[in-house]
Amino acid sequence: MHFNGSCPGPTIQVNQGDRVRLILENHLPESTAIHWHGLEIPYAMDGMPYSQKPIAPGSRFAYEFTVHQNGTFFYHSHSPMQQMMGMVGLFILHPQQAHTPAVDHDFGVVLQEWAVLPNNTVPNTANMDWNWLTLNGVVSPMTTPLICATRQSGAHRSGQTLAWITTPSICTVIPLL
Ligand SMILES: [Cu+2]
Numbered sequence: 001m002h003f004n005g006s007c008p009g010p011t012i013q014v015n016q017g018d019r020v021r022l023i024l025e026n027h028l029p030e031s032t033a034i035h036w037h038g039l040e041i042p043y044a045m046d047g048m049p050y051s052q053k054p055i056a057p058g059s060r061f062a063y064e065f066t067v068h069q070n071g072t073f074f075y076h077s078h079s080p081m082q083q084m085m086g087m088v089g090l091f092i093l094h095p096q097q098a099h100t101p102a103v104d105h106d107f108g109v110v111l112q113e114w115a116v117l118p119n120n121t122v123p124n125t126a127n128m129d130w131n132w133l134t135l136n137g138v139v140s141p142m143t144t145p146l147i148c149a150t151r152q153s154g155a156h157r158s159g160q161t162l163a164w165i166t167t168p169s170i171c172t173v174i175p176l177l
Pocket of ligand 1: 035036037038076
């Protein structure tokens with residue numbers, strides 16, 4: 001299961017204050033909906049099972065809202081097991097005012113844990129004893145290095161380069177000396 005053919009789904013990037021319109025067309029053989037995790041938006045657009053009727057197979061729904069926050073968020077299905085099967089993606093809200101200190105690169109990382117049991121090709125979504133980890137949907141050696149500028153580039157006056165590793169709920173600043 002995926003959004004637009006990839007797991008995680010495409011990263012959505014908008015600017016703080018934007019009015020966005022996102023159309024979900026359900027090609028699954030079951031119902032679905034998208035929850036915009038952490039976004040302060042109208043209840044009817046929140047994609048929760050009690051705020052919206054499930055979107056039936058073959059039908060579509062237009063989510064429309066204005067974003068007033070900024071930061072790293074994510075979206076995911078709120079139908080049973082679909083998020084655990086890969087229906088998740090990053091939602092980046094760029095700030096109207098740049099944050100300080102300036103960073104060289106901003107990496108969006110989706111870490112996912114899966115339970116792919118012996119002789120199975122489909123993850124067991126009821127199992128929380130995970131045995132398979134993916135970084136932006138892939139495992140080593142398919143992962144892409146998170147490359148920052150180095151001290152030699154003179155990109156940062158203090159001689160340090162900061163890499164902000166962000167997940168939907170965690171933001172860690174790693175100084176690279
Ligand atoms: Cu959520």
